[in-house]
Amino acid sequence: MNGNEQKKRYLLAKVATEMYQLNPEYLSSVQRGEVEERVSRMFEIQHLILTSPEADRVVPVQSGELEKAYKECVDNFTSEEEFHQSMTSQLLSTEGLREALRDQLMCDKILDDVSSDIPPLDVAKAKHYYHQHQQEFSRPTTWEMSQILITVNDEYAENTRENALKRIHDIYSKARSKSFAKLAQRHSECPSAMNQGYLGWCKEGDLYRPISDALYQLKPQEISQPIETEMGFHLITFHQQRDASQATFEEVWPFLQEKHQARAKAFLQRQWIQHLQSHAKQMCQEVA
Structure with a gap:
């Protein structure tokens, strides 16, 4: 089985868990179709990110980073034997998992790089938002x-x-x-x-x-x-x-800062990915 198939199998297990909290073998036919459709989109986007010009300016994934990610996968199981049994059931090899993790880590690095220039959140605006959206800060x-x-x-x-x-x-x-x-x-x-x-x-x-x-x-x-x-x-x-309780602004402030950073990063990353997709589509049309 080639590397791309291994990466898709990793994404299949990852997306099945994220979408339905189920391992792939327990998905219904409808659920599996939805998962496979999302995996196909993710695989295409990963390829665009990894082959982008911006990828060249990012430091490659180091062996220590890869080993940490791999160990986290193993640690999700009660034993290495159980981990390898799960790998076998997903038709994933150790090397295939490592390559999939390497790609994922590299994509994360590139996305962090293209969305790194974010201005700090203005305190006055944050307080106004807090007072206008009190219901958001009541903890259930x-x-x-x-x-x-x-x-x-x-x-x-x-x-x-x-x-x-x-x-x-x-x-x-x-x-x-x-x-x-x-x-x-x-x-x-x-x-x-x-x-x-x-x-x-x-x-x-x-x-x-x-x-x-x-x-x-x-x-x-x-x-x-x-x-x-x-x-x-x-x-x-x-x-x-x-x-249940109501949080004060002082308690909420760190959360608002994180939310601002996350939203701004996500916006910049979506913009950049859309640019990559648009460019790829244009190139295909020119070739055709």
């Missing part, structure tokens, strides 16, 4: 939580609604006497299984309503009954809870 209830997910997908016999419901109830029975983390690692079909089901801090508004409703009824470390959402069936538990 958040939970530090973990979950076990069994997806519903009629394309797989074991994931029909009936079988998925039976599987989640079997796991729920085991969770009364066994480690939730180990059960998540073994059975969950959510990418968080690689981290023993741990999801980190989750905001109320980012969760499915049945899940947030259940969280309000749970005590810390208590495991929920199976909960059904459009993704499938969940078992959830939370470790800590933060109540």
